[in-house]
Amino acid sequence: MHMADALLSPAVAAAMWAGSVTAIGYSSKKLKQNVDNKIIPLMGAMGAFIFSAQMINFTIPITGSSGHIGGGMILAITLGPYAAFLTMASILTVQALFFADGGLLALGCNIWNLGIYPCFLVYPLIYKLIAGNDMGTKRISIAAIVSVIVALQLGAFSVVLETLLSGKTELPFGTFALLMQTIHLAIGLVEGIITAGIINYVKKIRPEILDAVSFSKPVEASISIKNVLTAFVIVAVVTGGFLSWFASTHPDGLEWSIEKVTGQVELAEATEGIAPVFRGIQKKTAFLNDYNFKQETGGKLEENEAHAWPGVEAATSVAGVLGGVIVLMFISFIGLGIRFFKKR
């Protein structure tokens, strides 16, 4: 399931983007060192293949509903981790831009959830371990199914974490996690079987392709414990970095520091980094205090009793509704105006 922009807070989005861009840079560098340019058109074509394969819908047994494949593991198995990761990242980019699957800010999260896990954790640690080198049909099947399930579980759990850290939804952690993990267990099983089927089919009909695809073999060979450790360090640093960032500056609802400019003056004092800059801005905006925007403390609500909405005065709300209507009318007016003058 794709993460969506609307559910993200800026801090989470930025942290996940930072992690994903680092991984893209690292993979590009690795690929440049290890393989020739032949991999570039192959990666592009494979990405388009996943794209097209996703559109062949099929009937899921028992449920009768129809589904489609995701594809991260197929890429990892056939292209090797670095090329697969870049391909997955570009598939997600196209999906975000053309189908609005997720969105641009959530793209960082989606690349992380659907790219990093299958390519850098599951492939070297689970798939390689089970499938081994002899590539028997049964071992490949088991390895593919287990890896797809694990990768999807990790991805789904990350969606839950990112949503909750962003604090935009009221869904309780337990329920949400349980729901997501179960759904993705089912999806993972189906996708695992298909992945195994495709790999085995290709191996049966044209076995040399799996070897021919091995122009990325040098990369696969170089995936050593060291690389896996590096990946883990990156994961640890990124997650640790952005979690501590929250811990120090966003104790409530993980809202952006800007929040404190307009509403919570006392909290702004406690923060460091970006806060002093905004404190300066706040002095200039001080006249706004007359308007009494109590909503800004809303982030704290979760901890309190549900009815503890800190006295919103009816007057300010009316002003909000009225202002909203005027603004929307104004914008439509501008839009229609431009259309009108363009037509003439």
Add this chain to the structure above:
Amino acid sequence: MNFDKQYYNIGFLDQLSYKDTFVHKLDPRAKIITTSLFFFTVISFSKYEVASLLPFFLYPVLLMTIGEIPFMLIFRKVILVSPFAVFIGIFNPLLDSGQVFIFQGLAISVGWLSFFSILIRFTLTVSTTLLLIATTSFPGVCHGLRQLGLPSLFVSQLSFLYRYIFVLMEETMRIVRARNMRSYGERGKDMRILVRIAGMLFIRTVERAERIYSAMLSRGFQGDMPSLKRYRIKMADVVFTVSILTFLYVFRLYPVTRILGGFIQGVFS
């Protein structure tokens, strides 16, 4: 999801990006930067914020009208992908049941505010993403990303993916059509057939990639994809970027909507 429709949709957005309006002529970098900052601004509001988000509709509306992008196309796409956001947000009114007064005597649950807030954010971000691609073209975005410092290997791979999507989708469309004509009802739509189709497609893809690579080599490919179109930062780009950033800054820090509303209220009372 209807296959032909999907294919048509990608093609249509692509076609729109070849128009020649003010927005289309802007440098991709200017549009990428302003759009990302726009996203960050929109999602930086507190989760109960509804009124202050509304002025931000101005940005997508400007892109859409100046760029001559049909409203219904964007609207339909936003509706099409909305279920996820609605699903996540719809529990807010139930779980977050504090009361807030909108008018004297009319109270709603606080959760409705955050639900509407999610929906508005969702509409803003999705429509702007689609408008970015419809006014910039995918190769344009790729070029912009390259100039903004993303690794060239990743970017040229991205533009390859985009080219092959059309080729492979047409191929897939033929295969799927052939399957549908031979299968009555649900026969032939099970996973075994899917695996064979996808496997066949996989093999054809690899073979195609090899042919393409040989063709590229013989035309002097050296790992980078140069673009014939030259992009330079013009005055218009600077003006556009600066004015959008000022707009974002002002509307982020000043609750203009409420000030306006309060003012009108004052006039009439």
